[in-house]
Amino acid sequence: AQTVTQSQPEMSVQEAETVTLSCTYDTSESNYYLFWYKQPPSRQMILVIRQEAYKQQNATENRFSVNFQKAAKSFSLKISDSQLGDTAMYFCAFMNPQGSNYKLTFGKGTLLTVNP
Amino acid sequence: DGGITQSPKYLFRKEGQNVTLSCEQNLNHDAMYWYRQDPGQGLRLIYYSQIVNDFQKGDIAEGYSVSREKKESFPLTVTSAQKNPTAFYLCASSPVGRTEAFFGQGTRLTVV
Numbered sequence: 001a002q003t004v005t006q007s008q009p010e011m012s013v014q015e016a017e018t019v020t021l022s023c024t025y026d027t028s029e030s031n032y033y034l035f036w037y038k039q040p041p042s043r044q045m046i047l048v049i050r051q052e053a054y055k056q057q058n059a060t061e062n063r064f065s066v067n068f069q070k071a072a073k074s075f076s077l078k079i080s081d082s083q084l085g086d087t088a089m090y091f092c093a094f095m096n097p098q099g100s101n102y103k104l105t106f107g108k109g110t111l112l113t114v115n116p
Numbered sequence: 117d118g119g120i121t122q123s124p125k126y127l128f129r130k131e132g133q134n135v136t137l138s139c140e141q142n143l144n145h146d147a148m149y150w151y152r153q154d155p156g157q158g159l160r161l162i163y164y165s166q167i168v169n170d171f172q173k174g175d176i177a178e179g180y181s182v183s184r185e186k187k188e189s190f191p192l193t194v195t196s197a198q199k200n201p202t203a204f205y206l207c208a209s210s211p212v213g214r215t216e217a218f219f220g221q222g223t224r225l226t227v228v
Contacts (some may be wrong), residue, residue: 033215050215050216102210103173
């Protein structure tokens with residue numbers, strides 16, 4: 001079974017600064033996807049970024065980027081120019097597609113607070 | 117607007133009663149999922165369905181039941197056998213062959 005570990009329960013950052021959230025995972029599969037989801041106080045889950053394991057290039061989405069280290073099974077999220085609206089719970093998630101089964105395995109989350 | 121609707125947003129029930137949480141989607145997605153979220157635990161998969169009239173147990177299915185009679189609907193019943201039902205429940209769906217999951221806004225269930 002796959003596991004996802006987020007070792008930072010809480011983090012804080014000053015507005016406009018950069019912060020990195022850590023995630024490690026364990027799997028014996030070669031075909032998989034990794035995700036970062038954001039859950040603001042409204043509790044709506046929002047997809048932030050997705051990485052395909054067979055792609056060496058790190059994914060980026062505007063101020064959000066990942067550092068994907070496949071051999072180390074590490075998948076960190078970097079948020080640049082942090083904004084107050086980035087305050088949320090962030091979940092790292094793993095998916096190993098099998099047939100039409102696309103279920104997600106989540107880490108326990110990191111609560112990020114952006115301070116003015 | 118297309119999306120996933122969970123109702124109600126807040127639900128209170130007495131201990132020992134069964135309760136059903138609603139999840140409806142108009143995205144024409146084949147796959148639907150139920151997750152449970154507890155503080156400090158992340159999201160854990162309860163049940164999932166890839167097609168109408170078929171569903172599979174997830175990691176924490178004990179004390180829960182589901183049905184998938186229509187493509188748009190995937191209701192979750194929390195039975196009296198669930199020992200600790202108070203939690204936040206999230207429903208999600210995804211199209212066939214796509215990795216992006218779309219989530220509802222959740223139902224907060226409190227059992228007293």
